[in-house]
Amino acid sequence: MNNLNGTFLPNRNAYIAEQEPMILHCHHYNTFLQASLEDTKSYLPIYPILIDSARDIVYLQLKNHFIINQIKTINEKLQIASDFFSFCGFGKADLSKLTPDGGNIVCIAEHYSTGWLDKFVPRKLDEPNVSFFASGYFSGAFEAIFDKNQGQYKTTQTKCITKGDEFPCFEITLNHDILNHFDSPQEGVFNMFEPYDCSKDAINADAIKLALVQMPIMGNHKNGLIEAFGVFLTRMYANYYCLISYRTLQKLKEKMGEDGVALGSKLLTEAGHVCAFNTFGGIMKSTEWSGLIKPMIKSKEDWVYGIVAVVNAFGWGQWEVLELIPNTKLVIKITSGYEANSYLKMYEKSEYPISFLATGGVAGIMNLIYNGDISQNPELNETYYQEIQRSKHCFESKQTYCRAKGDEFDIIEAILKNQ
Amino acid sequence: MITKVKDLKTWSDGEISPFAWQRIMFRHLADFRETGLFLQNIKDDTILEQKILEKINKSYFDVYNIKLPNHLFAN
Numbered sequence: 001m002n003n004l005n006g007t008f009l010p011n012r013n014a015y016i017a018e019q020e021p022m023i024l025h026c027h028h029y030n031t032f033l034q035a036s037l038e039d040t041k042s043y044l045p046i047y048p049i050l051i052d053s054a055r056d057i058v059y060l061q062l063k064n065h066f067i068i069n070q071i072k073t074i075n076e077k078l079q080i081a082s083d084f085f086s087f088c089g090f091g092k093a094d095l096s097k098l099t100p101d102g103g104n105i106v107c108i109a110e111h112y113s114t115g116w117l118d119k120f121v122p123r124k125l126d127e128p129n130v131s132f133f134a135s136g137y138f139s140g141a142f143e144a145i146f147d148k149n150q151g152q153y154k155t156t157q158t159k160c161i162t163k164g165d166e167f168p169c170f171e172i173t174l175n176h177d178i179l180n181h182f183d184s185p186q187e188g189v190f191n192m193f194e195p196y197d198c199s200k201d202a203i204n205a206d207a208i209k210l211a212l213v214q215m216p217i218m219g220n221h222k223n224g225l226i227e228a229f230g231v232f233l234t235r236m237y238a239n240y241y242c243l244i245s246y247r248t249l250q251k252l253k254e255k256m257g258e259d260g261v262a263l264g265s266k267l268l269t270e271a272g273h274v275c276a277f278n279t280f281g282g283i284m285k286s287t288e289w290s291g292l293i294k295p296m297i298k299s300k301e302d303w304v305y306g307i308v309a310v311v312n313a314f315g316w317g318q319w320e321v322l323e324l325i326p327n328t329k330l331v332i333k334i335t336s337g338y339e340a341n342s343y344l345k346m347y348e349k350s351e352y353p354i355s356f357l358a359t360g361g362v363a364g365i366m367n368l369i370y371n372g373d374i375s376q377n378p379e380l381n382e383t384y385y386q387e388i389q390r391s392k393h394c395f396e397s398k399q400t401y402c403r404a405k406g407d408e409f410d411i412i413e414a415i416l417k418n419q
Numbered sequence: 420m421i422t423k424v425k426d427l428k429t430w431s432d433g434e435i436s437p438f439a440w441q442r443i444m445f446r447h448l449a450d451f452r453e454t455g456l457f458l459q460n461i462k463d464d465t466i467l468e469q470k471i472l473e474k475i476n477k478s479y480f481d482v483y484n485i486k487l488p489n490h491l492f493a494n
Contacts, residue, residue: 043449121484259458389437
């Protein structure tokens with residue numbers, strides 16, 4: 001049987017699970033990105049974007065998986081959807097009691113709920129419940145399992161732990177509203193790169209990548225969450241980030257013109273910076289880093305090369321250091337970045353740079369290493385983050401080459417903000 | 420009471436984070452537009468009207484659990 005858990009393709013640095021690229025991201029990024037997009041709720045239809053984007057991707061992925069592998073029984077299909085939800089760190093949901101008419105789901109845990117409570121204040125009672133991704137996942141899975149069209153099931157979150165409930169609960173019903181739906185861009189417009197022999201470099205990037213790819217990063221049996229490197233990780237659909245971000249930007253442009261795009265782009269980039277600070281920082285403080293990478297490190301610059309080697313195991317494409325001036329500048333070239341892959345398939349060309357996660361991430365690397373000092377093992381909390389943000393040595397970054405604008409690859413430069 | 424963008428930004432940067440004001444602006448892009456304010460026209464000395472300050476105050480509470488201080492917004 002085709003493995004739905006995915007296969008790592010070393011010549012693209014991508015995990016592909018039934019034509020869907022899956023990438024590693026933490027709850028800081030997931031919840032900050034969602035919170036930023038929710039900020040548009042008073043003037044954009046953001047909630048359908050957050051839910052339907054998940055539904056569109058999951059529907060196509062599972063439908064293809066069931067057809068290709070000739071999976072016919074409903075019980076087996078329900079088990080696969082439930083297992084994959086847990087494998088990816090989305091949480092633990094028992095789907096076995098559901099029927100073609102729908103039913104109720106009680107999750108033992110769910111990533112966005114747990115992640116939100118860890119990062120933000122509880123949601124107000126008059127706000128919508130937090131688990132939009134899971135709602136879309138369940139609708140898409142059900143449509144694939146019961147051989148319906150997209151939009152024929154509706155999932156409503158009925159209980160939410162960010163509002164004081166004990167467990168996240170959902171209700172799936174048949175839907176009679178006419179909904180818009182889109183096809184997932186799947187693997188998008190990707191590139192391949194020539195492997196580079198780095199066995200003689202101080203940092204053996206290939207060995208690091210191989211070790212990380214082979215790590216059993218998956219949801220635990222108890223609650224389906226991935227607790228690693230001090231964060232809750234997910235193996236998230238790359239296209240989920242891309243669909244929710246680019247659909248929102250498109251709506252922003254229609255409604256608010258360039259104002260919306262400019263401010264939206266800044267916040268999407270900040271989400272990437274938040275992600276780098278917490279995930280990269282968490283990794284650089286981890287026992288895995290101490291065991292695998294720290295023994296290779298001879299200088300502060302090696303911390304940069306080490307974390308870039310780690311990124312190449314995240315499924316984000318190929319990151320390569322083009323230039324590093326200590327305390328001053330970092331230039332990263334990205335081949336087959338997931339943001340461009342998806343954007344090019346969805347829209348063909350962009351007028352503005354679109355690799356927001358990568359842009360924030362590159363500044364994050366410099367801020368962790370040369371603004372703060374991750375080698376001194378600081379506590380990665382909000383106070384430290386704000387300290388770094390307010391420092392006169394704070395780095396910011398910009399995308400100077402963008403594949404979605406027609407360039408051959410992406411290039412991101414991080415320099416001192418006050419230079 | 421006159422509250423300028425600069426006063427609000429300074430308080431927001433100091434009390435919360437340098438990105439907090441941007442998130443609040445993002446929330447209220449449509450409200451700013453209704454009063455004729457476009458992002459490119461929002462400068463440090465732009466005066467914020469009471470009506471939009473009320474909405475901004477609510478957003479700070481919703482997002483960060485914090486209310487605007489009395490010198491910026493009198494309830």
